[in-house]
Amino acid sequence: MAQEEVRVGRAHAPTAAQALAGAAQWAVAAVRGLSGQLLFLTIVFVMVAEVAIYLPSVSGERLAYLNRRVQDADLATLALQGAPNDLDTDLNDHILQQIGVRSIVVRGPQTTRLVMPVNYNPDTLDGTYDLRTAGVLDSIPAALAVLRNGQGRVVRAIGMSREQPGSLVEVVMDEGPMAEYLYGYSSRIVSSSVMLSVFTAMLVYFTLLARLVGPMRRVTNSMVAFRHDPDDPTAVVVPSGRKDEIGIAERELAAMQTDLRGALRQNQRLAELGTAVSKISHDLRNILATALLMSDRIALIDDPEVRRLSPSLVKSIDRAIALANDTLRYGRSTEAPIRKVPFNLRELVDEVAISAGVTPEGGLHWRNDIPESFSMRADRDQVFRALLNLGRNSVQAIDQADGGAGTVRFSATRRGGVVTIEVTDSGPGLPDAARESLYKPFAASAKADGTGLGLSIVRDVVRAHRGEITLVRSDPRGTHFRIEFPDA
Numbered sequence: 001m002a003q004e005e006v007r008v009g010r011a012h013a014p015t016a017a018q019a020l021a022g023a024a025q026w027a028v029a030a031v032r033g034l035s036g037q038l039l040f041l042t043i044v045f046v047m048v049a050e051v052a053i054y055l056p057s058v059s060g061e062r063l064a065y066l067n068r069r070v071q072d073a074d075l076a077t078l079a080l081q082g083a084p085n086d087l088d089t090d091l092n093d094h095i096l097q098q099i100g101v102r103s104i105v106v107r108g109p110q111t112t113r114l115v116m117p118v119n120y121n122p123d124t125l126d127g128t129y130d131l132r133t134a135g136v137l138d139s140i141p142a143a144l145a146v147l148r149n150g151q152g153r154v155v156r157a158i159g160m161s162r163e164q165p166g167s168l169v170e171v172v173m174d175e176g177p178m179a180e181y182l183y184g185y186s187s188r189i190v191s192s193s194v195m196l197s198v199f200t201a202m203l204v205y206f207t208l209l210a211r212l213v214g215p216m217r218r219v220t221n222s223m224v225a226f227r228h229d230p231d232d233p234t235a236v237v238v239p240s241g242r243k244d245e246i247g248i249a250e251r252e253l254a255a256m257q258t259d260l261r262g263a264l265r266q267n268q269r270l271a272e273l274g275t276a277v278s279k280i281s282h283d284l285r286n287i288l289a290t291a292l293l294m295s296d297r298i299a300l301i302d303d304p305e306v307r308r309l310s311p312s313l314v315k316s317i318d319r320a321i322a323l324a325n326d327t328l329r330y331g332r333s334t335e336a337p338i339r340k341v342p343f344n345l346r347e348l349v350d351e352v353a354i355s356a357g358v359t360p361e362g363g364l365h366w367r368n369d370i371p372e373s374f375s376m377r378a379d380r381d382q383v384f385r386a387l388l389n390l391g392r393n394s395v396q397a398i399d400q401a402d403g404g405a406g407t408v409r410f411s412a413t414r415r416g417g418v419v420t421i422e423v424t425d426s427g428p429g430l431p432d433a434a435r436e437s438l439y440k441p442f443a444a445s446a447k448a449d450g451t452g453l454g455l456s457i458v459r460d461v462v463r464a465h466r467g468e469i470t471l472v473r474s475d476p477r478g479t480h481f482r483i484e485f486p487d488a
Contacts, residue, residue: 038208042201050193054186059143060136061185065178067131070159073104073171078163100177102154105170106161124154125172131159147186150179215246219253226257230264316355338464343380345421346370349387349410356391363405364398370412376419376487378465383485386461389454390423390481397427397479414487421483430474438471458483 076095096102129142153175161167222237229235236257239250349368358366376383391408398406406426413420430438439459462469465485472480 038213039201039205042204042208043197046197046200046204047193050197054189054193055140055143056136057189058147058182058186059139062143062146062178062182063131063134063136063139065181066129066157067159069099069101069171069173070131070157070169071162072099073101074106074161074163074169077104077106077169099171101171101173103172106164107168107170108164109166125156126153126175127155129155129157131157143182146175146179147182150175150182152176212246215240215242215250219246219249222253222257230257230261236261315351338379338382340377340379342375342377344372345374345376345412345419346372348380348384352384352387352391355388356395358395358408363403364395365407367407367409370410374412374414376412376414376485378419378485378487379461382461382464386458386483387421387423389458393454394423394425394427394479398425401428417487419485419487421485422480423483424478424480426478429476429479430471435471435474 076099096104154172155175156170156172158168158170161169219237222235225232225235237250237254239254240247242250346368349370353366353368358364387410391410394408398404398408408425409423411422439455459469462483462485467483467485469484470482472482474480
């Protein structure tokens with residue numbers, strides 16, 4: 001049993017190949033990630049900067065090398081001027097060897113003399129460098145030429161004499177030693193540049209990693225976690241309080257995630273509510289069918305008041321049944337289409353008054369200022385729903401504020417194929433909270449027990465007719481809505 005357990009444990013242990021594969025995947029992810037790209041680009045940019053520094057440096061070092069040769073030759077001529085003639089040859093050879101040149105020529109203001117004559121042919125010179133006019137930047141190509149093919153070349157350098165004012169000093173020299181010197185100098189500066197580049201790159205990398213890449217990684221991780229589980233409160237990014245762009249991004253992302261979580265929760269509740277409403281509408285339709293049968297029997301009663309109110313009752317029940325059917329169709333994602341028919345708008349507003357509970361005995365003054373012959377073409381039942389919600393809101397607002405004493409006025413005009421309906425009341429006006437989310441379901445109710453669906457229904461009806469609804473005014477003097485329907 002123990003041996004079997006050992007075999008099982010070994011079977012689950014990662015092999016060396018798996019470990020290497022995992023490390024390779026991590027390395028690829030690091031290189032492809034923002035941090036890996038940042039490190040690579042930092043090293044590249046620092047190396048580019050070092051190259052930009054190296055070129056003037058090697059050019060300046062070449063000029064310094066040539067100037068040292070010229071100045072050493074200048075000092076050597078002073079030493080040879082006082083030497084005995086029989087020592088000239090041996091002393092010349094020794095000094096030439098020490099300085100590292102083939103010949104030295106001093107050109108004075110009036111005379112030109114060969115201080116250290118040697119047998120050489122001036123035609124074999126591979127180049128002449130005038131140090132009097134040479135600059136560091138101008139000499140970069142010459143310095144690169146020395147590094148590229150300096151071995152085996154013989155060149156001449158010309159400079160001013162420090163010990164003999166007004167005189168020029170010319171030296172003829174092999175370029176090979178200078179090339180070797182520049183090779184060594186380049187090796188030292190390149191090695192130090194590489195070390196400095198890596199050190200600087202690491203400093204920049206870790207600084208940017210802490211200040212930029214790390215916070216951005218927090219933001220992206222939060223976005224990924226929120227996408228997988230929006231209901232998890234820990235997936236919402238916690239702003240760090242920074243004042244820069246990353247801080248702004250964190251705060252905006254946190255606000256967006258919070259709002260989105262609220263919207264998702266509300267949508268979920270609305271979906272559950274839609275299912276419940278569909279079930280209620282199904283049962284309500286059956287109840288209303290029974291009420292319709294009873295209303296038909298009530299219409300047979302021989303009473304003038306009953307006969308006057310029965311048609312309105314029957315129409316109200318018919319609308320309720322139609323609304324229940326539309327609700328069931330909406331739950332199946334098949335909304336009822338708009339059925340446009342011509343109808344008398346004034347008669348419709350009178351029916352709205354009855355459904356809104358307006359009675360002649362009450363203190364509310366319901367003004368129907370629409371002309372008697374005014375007709376429009378639209379979905380009569382849907383327009384009734386919209387005007388009923390507006391009228392009922394006005395009546396309830398006046399009841400709450402003024403005890404039912406006030407005025408609700410309807411008027412209509414036609415201009416350019418557009419029917420404009422004006423609905424005004426003398427109520428207290430909408431509160432600020434209701435105006436901010438006027439047409440948002442469950443958010444714009446001015447009543448403590450309201451649902452906030454009335455104005456949302458009105459807007460949906462108007463939009464279904466390709467019309468517009470506008471809140472013209474809402475203040476202590478009252479509220480004024482304008483609805484525009486295309487009359488076609």
